[in-house]
């Protein structure tokens with residue numbers, strides 16, 4: 001089909017991985033809202049959604065990265081994007097606190113701080129990703145397994 005522009009081809013290829021990405025982000029977050037802990041209520045207003053930490057518009061290359069997502073419930077997600085201002089109050093050790101976009105951003109930041117960015121030589125990420133996928137693993141799961149197995153092997157008896 002010669003009338004397909006390169007942009008349309010890319011769009012077509014990213015459609016499926018994105019729905020897979022959404023599903024995997026939920027699984028990685030134990031199917032709970034990172035902020036309030038709600039699980040999927042099944043309806044439009046209570047469903048769980050996957051949020052891109054670095055926006056797709058600014059960082060298209062991170063669109064399908066499993067490191068770039070968190071699972072939020074529909075209400076928390078709306079508040080975070082500014083389409084709803086209050087509406088929810090959560091109780092923490094210091095009392096009742098209102099949920100705001102910045103309180104949610106804080107929790108996401110804490111979550112990101114427990115992630116590690118690693119530098120790889122050019123082209124190495126593609127090799128790593130292909131290898132992990134050939135074993136049915138995400139890059140994240142593969143790296144975690146590599147760390148666990150190396151530490152286990154190097155343990156002094």
Ligand SMILES: [Zn+2]
Pocket residue numbers: 050051052077081
């Ligand atoms: Zn979002």
Ligand SMILES: [Zn+2]
Pocket residue numbers: 033034035036037038072073074075076077
């Ligand atoms: Zn929530």
